[in-house]
Amino acid sequence: MDNQIKFYGQGLEFFGIWFVNLLLSVVTIGIYSAWAKVRTKKYFYGNTDLAGDRFDYHAKPIQILKGRMVAMLFVLIWFVCNQLFPTLSLLLMLIFILLAPWLIHSNTRFDARMTSFRNVHFNFTGSVKSAYNVFLFWPLICAVLIACCLLISAAIGGSSWLGGLIVSGLSLLLGFVLFCWVSAEIASYFVNGYHYGSCSFSGKIDTKQYVTTYLQGAVLATVLTALMVGTGIALFGYSFHDISNSGEGIAANGGDFTMIFAIFSSYIGFILIMLITSGFIQARLRNYIFSEISIKETAEYGLISRMTTKGLITLMLSNFILLVVSVGFARPWVMVRTAKYVASVTAVQGDLNALTVEGDTLNASSAVADELAEAFDLNIGIG
Structure with a gap:
């Protein structure tokens, strides 16, 4: 049996929450933004229905605030260094690149642990080592290989333009295949890292x-x-x-x-x-x-996506027009419309009432990585 995910949020209803969040965040010079994020998450999770039950979000505003303060301090230091000490800013950027896989891993784990369904929390157990492989080492190795191929093609092109052209074409083909391989490995990292209580997700x-x-x-x-x-x-x-x-x-x-x-x-x-x-x-x-995607412990449960190109493009275009015409004030409706569409094309396969899951007590006291990842737009997932 298929369990269709439904979203019951309303644009006008969420506009009130969004507008109050915006005003209080401005008045408190951004301090209330942590509470605003939790309220927004709780609204969207609480209005997402699966088989008659709703999701919930458990992060505490003070967790978000601490993480956000550290993230903003890092951004401020980088901005000042970029203006006054360009060399130091490059060093900081290099450090950030080296930390990016850890940030992505920690951000994913925090968001998963703060999400629950039927009082059972989700979790993410992908390793930090695997994160560095798929987000840093493998892309770096691929880039080096492609650069070497292009250098070889340039050297050959000096004596034979046809040979250089052939090697350049093969280099581009290699780059395309390696890009697809890395993209697939990133998706696999997320798919096989998520857990719902004692059940683990898997997919090849x-x-x-x-x-x-x-x-x-x-x-x-x-x-x-x-x-x-x-x-x-x-x-x-x-x-x-x-x-x-x-x-x-x-x-x-x-x-x-x-x-x-x-x-x-x-x-x-x-x-x-x-x-x-x-x-x-x-x-x-x-x-x-x-x-x-299926549950490793039993193959009868899985996910279904029926997203269409036409539906997605129509949503993106209409949302863009709404934002332009309303000068940004239609953002609550855009967020609600997006959530409704994503829910409408997503379902869970299997009898959820027959699924036996043991919950774990999961603690995530720090949201520093979550906020740093958000500050630098490192939120990556499987959609």
Whole structure:
């Protein structure tokens, strides 16, 4: 049986919470933002329903506040050093890069432990060593390999342009495959690290699926680009030809407007192509990853994702328009609409009432890594 996830939050209702959070955060110079984060999390978790029960969020505001203060202190130090001591700021950035895998791991574990369903907490047990492998060492090794291949192609290109071209092409192909491999390993790290009480999630993520999906995305982008270029030539080609042969200058024939409109249309077209392609890839990969997830102890339980490219792109475009038109004040509705859509395309397979789970008492006293990861936009997951 499939248990559809439902979200019952309302935009107007959450707007009141969001607006009060915003005002109090401004009045208290950001101190209340820790309480605002907890209230927001509790609202969204508490309105997410699965098989008649709701999720809950257990972090304490004081945990968030302590972590946020440390994170802001680090950001302030880096900003001052960047302005006054550029060399020192580079050193701090290097230290941050070295700490990034640990931050991602700690952030994921904190968020998981603070989440519960039916009074049973989630957990994340992925190792710090694996985090450094997938987020730092393997990407670094891949980058070095690709750089070496490009240097070899440059050396060969000096004596044979054809040989250099072939090696360059092989280097790009190698880079593409390695990118897909690292992406699959990152997804596998998260999938196999989550636990729900005594039950552990597992899934085998295949690199081939990533290669196929990204290749399909590349083909889609190429076709859309060709259509856009062909349409542009059909619409503006005659106008440019007429202007160039008129002998009266571009401005005298309204050519300035035509040129500006053509450039503007091209920018919009490329943005839409990027949006459609990224939506296609994101939806395909999410559906694939969720289809591979099951509970290790019993295979009858799993996750289902029915996200579509059309639905995701429509959501992204409409949310963007809402934010622009409302000058940002529609953000509560955007957040609620996003949560409703994600819930509507997600389900849990299996009889949850028959699932026997033993809960653990999990403590997470520090949210420093969580706030540092958020400050530098390191929140990574499986969607």
